[in-house]
Amino acid sequence: MLRERVFHPLVIGLFSVLFFHFTIARYLDLTALALHLTVVLIVTTLLTLLLGHLLRDRYKAALITSINIVLFIIYASIVTTLPDFYLVLEESQIAPNLLIFPVWLYLLYFSITRLMTTSKDLIPLTKILGWVGLVLLAGQLAFGGFALAGGSYHSSCVETPGDVNHDGRVNVGDVVDLIKYVFKNGAAPLCPEEANCNGDESINVGDVVFLINHVFRNGETPRTSPPLPGDQAASSPENDRLLPEERV
Helix, strand or coil: CHHHCCCHHHHHHHHHHHHHHHHHCCECCHHHHHHHHHHHHHHHHHHHHHHHHHHCCHHHHHHHHHHHHHHHHHHHHHHHHCCCCCEEECCEEECHHHHHHHHHHHHHHHHHHHHHHCCCCCHHHHHHHHHHHHHHHHHHHHHHHHHHHCCCCECCCCCCCCCCCCCCCCCHHHHHHHHHHHHCCCCCCCCHHHHCCECCCCCCHHHHHHHHHHHHHCCCCCECCCCCHHHCHHHCHHHHCCCHHHCC
16 A cells, blocks of 8 residues: 555655756766665665664654755755855855755754654655655656757766856856856866866866966867877967967
């Protein structure tokens, strides 16, 4: 019977992984996807079983596990959506994760304590969460399937080298985001390989200079690997000051 099946932590956990890979990220790494799905399955199952053993109530254990997953998804989504939001307090910048994390902890504590002390029948809520989780999971699978069939995903996150904010274009916005990341501890690029503008396998001030030259001075196009020996002259500091037709 459905009453005996407590599966909503698993389907909600799987949905969260697919949601990230298919919706937030614009590329599909099958190895990473398989690894994340496996980790979520193992952790969710073990946590639910452990809490069920400690609480002697598998319905409460499953709900606590699902609450953890849902709050984590909300927390990660807000932090990802507001990467450039800072609260300035006495000349100090407070990142969004430091603002949201205490609220997240309070909601988690409040939800778990209320759930632990409730005497209500949790079976109807368990059924509802199970069906909601299945609908969300099926919808995400359908969305990902259509996107894959339409060729909307790449096997690598690198679409446009220099596209730091991953919006499909290389412009002043990418320069601003890269400066914030390198000098002001700003949000990390969604695809680090695209922010490595000079192809030296590290993101630093050299990439900032390279991208500024490209955007504002028609400099060399960003790349994901170092230049070949024959291209060294084209990437020299002297040539970066020249227009393409003036370079040696």
